[in-house]
Amino acid sequence: MIQVTELRKQFGKVTALDGLTFTAPEGQITGLLGPNGAGKTTCLRTIYGLLKADSGQALIDGIDASKEPLEARRNIGIFPDKFGLYERLTAREQVAYFAALHGLDKDTGEAAVQEALERLDMLAIADRKATGFSQGQRMKVALAQAIVHRPKHLILDEPSRGLDVMSTRILRDLLRELRSQGTSILFSSHVMQEVAALCDQVVVVAKGKVAAQGTTEELCQLTGESALEEAFVKIIGTDEGIAA
Amino acid sequence: MSKSVRSPIGIVWRKELKDAIRDKRSVMAAMSYAFFGPLLMAVAFYVMISQLTDPSDVEIDIKGAENAPALINYLEQQGIVERDKAWPAGQQPIELDIGESWADDIASATPAPVTLTADFSATKQRSDIRRIEQAIEGYSSKLSFIRMQMRGLDPRVVQPIDLIKQDTATKGSRSAILMGSVLIFILLSVFFSGMNVAIDISAGERERNSLELLLSQPLSSHQLVLGKAFAASCFAMFGGVLSVVLIPIIFRFLPLHNIGISVSIEWPMMLLMVLMLAPLALFATALQLFVSFRAKSFKEAQTYISFLLMLPMLAVFGVEFARLKNPVLYYLPLTGQHQALLDIIKGEALQWLPLVVSGVVTAIVSLLIIRFIGKMLASEKVVFGL
Numbered sequence: 001m002i003q004v005t006e007l008r009k010q011f012g013k014v015t016a017l018d019g020l021t022f023t024a025p026e027g028q029i030t031g032l033l034g035p036n037g038a039g040k041t042t043c044l045r046t047i048y049g050l051l052k053a054d055s056g057q058a059l060i061d062g063i064d065a066s067k068e069p070l071e072a073r074r075n076i077g078i079f080p081d082k083f084g085l086y087e088r089l090t091a092r093e094q095v096a097y098f099a100a101l102h103g104l105d106k107d108t109g110e111a112a113v114q115e116a117l118e119r120l121d122m123l124a125i126a127d128r129k130a131t132g133f134s135q136g137q138r139m140k141v142a143l144a145q146a147i148v149h150r151p152k153h154l155i156l157d158e159p160s161r162g163l164d165v166m167s168t169r170i171l172r173d174l175l176r177e178l179r180s181q182g183t184s185i186l187f188s189s190h191v192m193q194e195v196a197a198l199c200d201q202v203v204v205v206a207k208g209k210v211a212a213q214g215t216t217e218e219l220c221q222l223t224g225e226s227a228l229e230e231a232f233v234k235i236i237g238t239d240e241g242i243a244a
Numbered sequence: 245m246s247k248s249v250r251s252p253i254g255i256v257w258r259k260e261l262k263d264a265i266r267d268k269r270s271v272m273a274a275m276s277y278a279f280f281g282p283l284l285m286a287v288a289f290y291v292m293i294s295q296l297t298d299p300s301d302v303e304i305d306i307k308g309a310e311n312a313p314a315l316i317n318y319l320e321q322q323g324i325v326e327r328d329k330a331w332p333a334g335q336q337p338i339e340l341d342i343g344e345s346w347a348d349d350i351a352s353a354t355p356a357p358v359t360l361t362a363d364f365s366a367t368k369q370r371s372d373i374r375r376i377e378q379a380i381e382g383y384s385s386k387l388s389f390i391r392m393q394m395r396g397l398d399p400r401v402v403q404p405i406d407l408i409k410q411d412t413a414t415k416g417s418r419s420a421i422l423m424g425s426v427l428i429f430i431l432l433s434v435f436f437s438g439m440n441v442a443i444d445i446s447a448g449e450r451e452r453n454s455l456e457l458l459l460s461q462p463l464s465s466h467q468l469v470l471g472k473a474f475a476a477s478c479f480a481m482f483g484g485v486l487s488v489v490l491i492p493i494i495f496r497f498l499p500l501h502n503i504g505i506s507v508s509i510e511w512p513m514m515l516l517m518v519l520m521l522a523p524l525a526l527f528a529t530a531l532q533l534f535v536s537f538r539a540k541s542f543k544e545a546q547t548y549i550s551f552l553l554m555l556p557m558l559a560v561f562g563v564e565f566a567r568l569k570n571p572v573l574y575y576l577p578l579t580g581q582h583q584a585l586l587d588i589i590k591g592e593a594l595q596w597l598p599l600v601v602s603g604v605v606t607a608i609v610s611l612l613i614i615r616f617i618g619k620m621l622a623s624e625k626v627v628f629g630l
Contacts, residue, residue, distance in 0.1 A: 021254040048460045051624050081458065084452030087351045088266040089259075101461045145457070 001025050002186055003151055004046060006056035009208075010040055016042040017053065018208035024186040024201075026152075029179050031195040032188040034205035035236060040188035041081045043205070045209045047186075048078055049165075060153055074102065077151035079159050082092045083142040085130040091137075092117065092126045102149035116144040118147050121170055135162035143171065147178070154178060156187035160194055172198060200230075206236040247402045252463035256471025274437035274479050277485035281429040286494045293311035293499055304325035307368035309341035312356075315342065315383055322379040331548060336363035338372060338396035353391060383589070388500040394597050416490045426495075427562050428587045429486050430517070433557050435532075439485020439549055442476040447545035450537075459627060466618030469537075473529050480525035481518075488517045513588050520581050520599070523606035526558070527577050530613035537617055540629060 002024040011018040016039045024030035032040050047058040049065030049072060057064050065072035068197040086094055093114055099109040117126045121142045127134065130141065139162055146154060154175075160168055175185055175198060190197050195202055196216050204211045206220070212219055212235045217227050223231040301323045309316050309326060319325070331337045341359040349356035358380060388404050389399040396513075423625070449455045454622035459465060480526050492509045535552055559578050573579040574595060580602020587594055620626045 045456075050460055051457065070462045070464060078460050080456060080457045082453035083457055084449075084454035086259075086263055086454065087452070093259075093262070097255070097259050098461065100250060100259075101463055102253060103462070105250075143607060155350050182453075184609065 001059075001184055002030075002155075003059040004043065004047065005058075006054075006059060007053050007055050008044065008055045009039075009046060009152070016209050017046070019056070019057075020205065020208060020210060022203045022213060024184045026151075026184045027179055028200040029175055029183045029185045029205060030201045031199035031200050032186065032203050033190065033192075033232065034188070035190060035196050038205045040080075041157055041204055042208075043154055044081075044186070044188060047155060048073060048076060059103055060191075075151055076153040076155055077146035077149065079142055079146040079156040080156075081157040083138070085133065085138055085141055086129045088129060090127050091094060091122060091141050091144070092130050093145060094130065094141055095148050098145040099148045112148050112150070113235040116139055116148040119147070119174060120144050126202060133210075134166050136167045139163055140167065140170075143154075143174070149175070152183060154183055154185045154187075156185070158189055158191075159187055159193060160189070168194075179224075180219065192232065196228045204232060206234050211235045252467045253278055253471040253474070256463070256468055257474045259274075260441075260445050261470055262547055264444065264479060266476060267441075267444065270444065273440040274483045277436040278483040278490060281433065282426070282487060282491045284468055284492075285426055285429060285500060289498055301325045301345065302338075302373030303329070303376055304372075304376065305337055305339040306342070307339060308346070310342060311342045311344055311346040312350075313423040315346075315358075318386075319376075319382050322375070322382070324376055324379055326494055329439055335614075336369070336469055338369060338376070339363040340376065350387075359470050366545050375503040391531070404581040419545065424564050424586065424589075427582065427589060428557075428564070428586065430491065430521070431524070431582055432556060433487040434484040434521050435553055436479040437480075437486075437530045438525065438529050439553075441479045442529055443536045443542055443545045443549065445472045445476060447542050448537040450539075451541045455627065459621060464618065465613060467622035468531065468619065469614050469617045473526065473533055473610075476529040476533065477522075477525040480528055481522060484525055485518050485522040488514055488521070509588070516594075516628050517585060517588065520584060520603060523603045523610065524578065524581050526610040527606045530610040530617070531555075533606035534613055534620075538626065539622065571598075575601050575605060577602065577609055580606070 002022070003232055005021050007017045007020040018039075020043055022030070032043065034040050042051060047060065047065060049069040049129040052066050060072045063072040063075070086097075089097070092113060095113045096109060099112050104112055117123055120143055122137075122140050125137055130138070132196050133141070137193065139159070143159065146156070158172060163171060169204065175187075177192075179185060179200075197210070200215065201213070202216060202219060203213050212222060212224065219231045219235070220226060220228060225231040225234060251508065256300070267533055300519045303325055304327055305324045306319075311569045316326075330340040339359075346356050356501065359476060360373075360376060360380070362369060364370075364373060384433070392399045430481075432580065449458065492514070531552055532549055535548040539545035539548055557579055563573060563579055575598050584594065584599045585603070604606060
């Protein structure tokens with residue numbers, strides 16, 4: 001379970017997080033929905049301890065990443081905002097690197113890498129060097145890196161950007177499967193359809209605060225709108241920075 | 245912990261090394277410096293030696309040769325002959341003028357005037373002019389010996405002092421000046437060879453956007469930097485070892501014995517040099533990682549590092565040319581290794597204590613820098629450039 005309580009973060013004069021509070025329970029997909037610049041990425045980075053909150057805390061299974069970063073990170077898989085591949089390594093080697101960093105020994109690691117590559121339908125490109133990979137193929141490598149050690153928590157920052165239809169389906173199936181295995185999944189997005197299609201719970205973030213929280217239906221009811229997009233616009237009061 | 249669970253440092257080291265070896269640019273950079281540096285020196289030395297030991301005859305204009313055939317004969321034996329070609333442009337003619345009164349003067353034992361006309365400030369002709377002077381002086385003293393013997397005097401009476409020159413210079417120490425410049429190449433090789441890798445695994449990591457994810461993995465930033473530093477040091481050492489091995493080989497092909505210099509570096513000494521370079525390689529890498537982790541791109545890092553390269557150059561050249569002789573130099577990073585290498589090349593006794601101390605100091609300073617980089621990467625300000 002990921003618990004975020006009263007998170008505040010200031011970058012100079014800009015308030016990125018302004019008392020953000022929500023939880024991402026086990027076996028559920030929690031969507032962090034918000035316009036660009038709402039503080040989604042800052043929030044995720046704070047959860048895995050790359051940024052330090054000015055106040056408040058983020059707990060991963062009760063562990064605070066700002067205090068015990070290594071302990072906290074052992075239990076999460078991360079798909080970051082920016083990801084780059086090592087162009088001279090093959091897809092398999094990249095994934096194996098992250099498996100090893102998570103402490104998987106050689107044999108277990110190899111099996112886990114193979115499984116992750118199969119799961120993401122990447123065997124055809126597994127032993128090719130990353131140079132020349134398409135955006136979708138790069139995303140898949142990054143996803144495989146995030147899930148190879150079978151983390152109990154998965155944090156994804158806009159995971160579907162740049163994916164084609166087939167890859168998006170694979171991603172959705174993967175997230176549903178992981179959910180059924182009890183993983184708590186937290187992902188940020190500004191794509192409405194994706195959130196509506198996947199999430200058990202939607203946290204609408206605007207200006208560093210939770211503007212509303214609930215299932216898609218609850219949000220629609222709350223605003224009296226029939227579509228999530230309309231509900232969303234009503235909640236944050238503007239349609240700036242949203243993609244349908 | 246089971247045996248197969250690897251240390252994060254080792255994992256990072258292996259991955260970076262694999263990555264770097266596949267990077268042809270890094271490998272070429274490491275090799276080319278180790279190859280071309282000594283090769284360049286060799287060519288320079290070759291030209292210098294062939295100038296110094298020029299055995300060809302000195303060709304000069306001689307006026308009044310017919311007056312003193314015996315002198316001309318003597319000069320010819322000494323490799324000084326009459327010139328039949330024109331002087332090349334830009335070279336002042338050297339002219340020896342033997343007076344018409346030569347035969348009479350010799351017969352009457354009065355000084356016979358011989359005029360040597362030349363540009364005495366011309367550097368290129370200095371050795372030629374000296375040879376002529378020496379030859380004339382030689383002939384002159386030969387004549388005076390004969391004259392004294394003819395008059396029943398011991399020629400030694402005009403030689404009250406016999407200056408005995410005892411040259412304490414070992415063959416090795418004579419070469420030290422020459423080898424000093426070679427040393428600089430060996431020392432700098434560890435700074436140059438690992439440079440490309442150091443940039444790629446720090447600023448490159450940031451440029452390709454892989455730094456954030458890497459820092460979010462369950463290993464400390466200190467372990468990460470250590471693994472990376474060891475990988476880049478391996479490349480630095482690769483260049484270092486290559487230059488240590490290549491330089492003696494290249495010098496074997498140079499006619500150094502012609503100028504009275506012998507360079508023979510035995511295997512144990514080469515091994516010692518390699519051992520000395522090891523902490524220096526780590527030091528070089530740590531410095532390079534420090535500056536290039538602060539850079540946002542490969543280009544930016546290259547700019548910083550080219551400034552950084554001035555540091556070892558200034559230190560080494562400064563000590564070399566200012567002829568600094570402070571005992572502290574033996575204990576510091578870089579200058580310590582420099583002094584010890586100088587001693588090895590001169591064939592002097594090694595000062596083991598300073599050698600070990602400077603090695604340990606270098607390693608400790610490097611590890612401190614690495615620890616500091618680790619701290620730096622734990623700061624969000626540095627990571628995200630806030």
